[in-house]
Amino acid sequence: MAKKKKIKSPSSIALNKQARRNYEFIDTLEAGLVLVGTEVKSLRKAQVSFNDGYINFKDNEAWLVGIHIAPYDHAGYTQHEPDRPRKLLLHAAEIERLKAKTEQKGLTVIPVRLYFSKGKIKLEIALARGRNVHNRKDELKNRDIARDTARQMVDY
Numbered sequence: 001m002a003k004k005k006k007i008k009s010p011s012s013i014a015l016n017k018q019a020r021r022n023y024e025f026i027d028t029l030e031a032g033l034v035l036v037g038t039e040v041k042s043l044r045k046a047q048v049s050f051n052d053g054y055i056n057f058k059d060n061e062a063w064l065v066g067i068h069i070a071p072y073d074h075a076g077y078t079q080h081e082p083d084r085p086r087k088l089l090l091h092a093a094e095i096e097r098l099k100a101k102t103e104q105k106g107l108t109v110i111p112v113r114l115y116f117s118k119g120k121i122k123l124e125i126a127l128a129r130g131r132n133v134h135n136r137k138d139e140l141k142n143r144d145i146a147r148d149t150a151r152q153m154v155d156y
Contacts, residue, residue, distance in 0.1 A: 013113075016112050022130065031123045042071065070082060
């Protein structure tokens with residue numbers, strides 16, 4: 001009898017924690033990244049910062065801008081530039097669709113998380129709309145109310 005192969009879930013490298021707090025996600029996509037060797041080694045050590053990352057569209061290509069991948073310690077003279085724009089690997093139709101939607105008022109494309117999938121580094125991106133302070137406060141209030149009612153229903 002043959003053994004069943006275990007399907008591993010993608011292991012996460014880094015997560016943009018501010019994204020879900022500051023944005024309302026409309027759609028999410030998986031994109032590949034064009035990286036150099038020292039960037040991959042640095043990402044394996046999870047040395048990445050999503051501080052002000054966003055996706056820019058230029059010449060029918062998508063570029064990841066504002067992500068800081070720290071230099072690899074043991075690279076020698078072949079070091080990468082930490083803050084360089086990185087090309088995203090997406091289909092042309094996906095790029096056109098995202099570009100058209102970002103031209104609408106208030107929509108942007110942001111990086112959500114980096115992870116390994118089948119030995120490749122993937123980036124989850126999201127088409128999102130920015131939230132203001134009042135929306136965030138209302139969401140927190142509604143979440144607290146839902147949690148309290150769930151507790152009361154268990155006790156009842």
